[in-house]
Amino acid sequence: MKKISSRFSxxxxxxxxxxxxxxxxxxxxxxxxxxNPVIIRKIIAxxxxxxxxxxxxxxxxxxLSKTPAEITLLxxxxxxxxxxxxxxxxxxxxxxxxxxxxxxxxNALRESMLSAQAAMEQELASVTIERxxxxxxxxxxxxxWADQGSV
Amino acid sequence: MKKISSRFSxxxxxxxxxxxxxxxxxxxxxxxxxxNPVIIRKIIAxxxxxxxxxxxxxxxxxxLSKTPAEITLLxxxxxxxxxxxxxxxxxxxxxxxxxxxxxxxxNALRESMLSAQAAMEQELASVTIERxxxxxxxxxxxxxWADQGSV
DNA sequence: CTCGTTGTAACCAGTTTAGTTATAACCAAA
DNA sequence: TTTGGTTATAACTAAACTGGTTACAACGAG
Numbered sequence: 152m153k154k155i156s157s158r159f160s161x162x163x164x165x166x167x168x169x170x171x172x173x174x175x176x177x178x179x180x181x182x183x184x185x186x187n188p189v190i191i192r193k194i195i196a197x198x199x200x201x202x203x204x205x206x207x208x209x210x211x212x213x214x215l216s217k218t219p220a221e222i223t224l225l226x227x228x229x230x231x232x233x234x235x236x237x238x239x240x241x242x243x244x245x246x247x248x249x250x251x252x253x254x255x256x257x258n259a260l261r262e263s264m265l266s267a268q269a270a271m272e273q274e275l276a277s278v279t280i281e282r283x284x285x286x287x288x289x290x291x292x293x294x295x296w297a298d299q300g301s302v
Numbered sequence: 303m304k305k306i307s308s309r310f311s312x313x314x315x316x317x318x319x320x321x322x323x324x325x326x327x328x329x330x331x332x333x334x335x336x337x338n339p340v341i342i343r344k345i346i347a348x349x350x351x352x353x354x355x356x357x358x359x360x361x362x363x364x365x366l367s368k369t370p371a372e373i374t375l376l377x378x379x380x381x382x383x384x385x386x387x388x389x390x391x392x393x394x395x396x397x398x399x400x401x402x403x404x405x406x407x408x409n410a411l412r413e414s415m416l417s418a419q420a421a422m423e424q425e426l427a428s429v430t431i432e433r434x435x436x437x438x439x440x441x442x443x444x445x446x447w448a449d450q451g452s453v
Numbered sequence: 454c455t456c457g458t459t460g461t462a463a464c465c466a467g468t469t470t471a472g473t474t475a476t477a478a479c480c481a482a483a
Numbered sequence: 484t485t486t487g488g489t490t491a492t493a494a495c496t497a498a499a500c501t502g503g504t505t506a507c508a509a510c511g512a513g
Contacts, residue, residue: 152383153304153469154392156501161394163411168403176458183401184394187503192459209511211458224414232303241305243312243335243471250334251442252319259437260314263375263429271422278414286410291402304500307470327489338472343490360480362489394502459510469500479490 158231161186162194166227166280167287169204170219174212194231201230219281225272227280239271240264306383312337313345313382314375317431318438320355321370325363345382352381370432376423378431390422391415 164184168175177195181188195213198204203222206213215222229237242261246253315335319326328346332339346364349355354373357364366373380388393412397404 152307152385153500154385155390156303157392157394158303158501159391160407160411160415164394164397164403164407167407171403178458183398183404185396185398185404186394188458189461189505190503192461196460206459207511208459208509209457210513211511224418234303234305239306240310241308241470243308243315243337245336246315247334247336251447252315252322252438253334253336254447255438255441255445256311256315256318258441259434260311262437263426263434264311267375267422267425270425271418274418274421275414283410283414286413287403287406290406290409294406296402296405304469309470329489339490340474340492341472343492347491357490358480359478359490360488361482362480392501455511455513457511460508461506462508463504463506465502465504467501467503470498471496472498473496474494476493477491480488481486483484483486 155232158194158197159228161190162198162227162231163224163280163283165191165194165198165213166203166215166219166222167284169213169215170280170284174207174214176211177213180213197231197233198227201226203227203230215280219284220279222280223276224278224280224283225276228272228275238264239268309345309348309382310379312341313349313378314431314434316342316345316349316364317354317366317370317373317378318435320364320366321431321435325358325365327362328364331364348382348384349378352377354378354381366431370435371430373431374427375429375431375434376427379423379426389415390419 161184165180168180168183177188177191181191195204195206199206202216203226204213205216242257246256248254312335316331319331319334328339328342332342335342346355346357350357353367354377355364356367393408397407399405
């Protein structure tokens with residue numbers, strides 16, 4: 152099966168970085184994520200459209216539009232994992248309406264699908280970029296990292 | 303973004319149908335789902351491998367290996383949406399270990415990803431095929447369906 | 454003006470999805 | 484035992500998505 156794309160984890164990485172560094176450029180972020188700068192710019196474009204970051208064109212550099220405490224992982228998820236109808240689960244189309252099950256399964260199943268999705272999103276909404284940044288620092292300290300000044 | 307494949311909803315459809323009809327053939331199920339019989343057989347093969355259904359080769363027909371009350375949507379999801387490591391979220395690979403964020407984000411973020419996934423799966427685990435079948439009947443009655451005898 | 458940066462468009466290879474066709478194996482019943 | 488309907492599976496297709504690349508125009512501070 153296809154997983155949720157790595158755009159989400161990259162977007163979280165980007166926002167964490169912006170929250171910890173002053174006005175990083177796309178190239179610098181790309182170096183930390185270890186991917187192509189265009190990938191970063193595309194994802195930042197989505198984050199910008201969602202109102203999460205500001206970007207200074209020309210001279211470069213990105214900053215958060217809200218405080219790290221105001222941005223949740225759900226905001227990030229919704230910004231980059233766009234899907235029609237915001238529905239995570241796909242439904243097979245056109246089940247046979249002449250069959251009792253085919254005619255009625257969609258209504259019956261969709262309810263369960265939506266609550267499963269809602270449970271996941273609620274969990275994402277409970278984590279802010281601020282909390283994640285703190286966790287990153289804690290992970291770094293636990294593993295004996297001292298060089299916070301580097302890229 | 304890519305949704306969770308419709309295999310899941312088809313698999314649930316199949317199991318609901320089997321729980322309500324005696325030994326339906328793949329072709330009959332395909333008619334209800336409104337797709338190609340080979341699609342049905344492939345999904346049934348996954349359900350069989352997961353120990354959810356028995357299939358009578360040659361003469362045809364499928365039956366449940368457990369009672370409808372013992373099969374949850376999570377069982378179906380796991381049977382059909384196979385993923386390496388059972389992780390729904392993808393992580394971008396090889397973030398820069400020389401960067402403070404790059405070195406530590408994976409540990410920090412994975413925890414939140416896993417609890418989001420766990421919340422969704424717990425919700426799926428709370429619905430059984432039995433409950434869903436009842437809901438299908440309820441939906442059918444609510445919309446004035448009388449012809450339960452048809453395919 | 455210039456240089457580094459952002460914003461896009463166009464393109465590419467690999468994977469997944471959903472579906473099709475074809476063929477072999479199976480088994481009960483005639 | 485042959486026949487017919489069924490299951491099992493391989494091989495193939497078109498479309499979509501992912502992650503990535505190259506190229507180029509627009510921007511703006513120094």
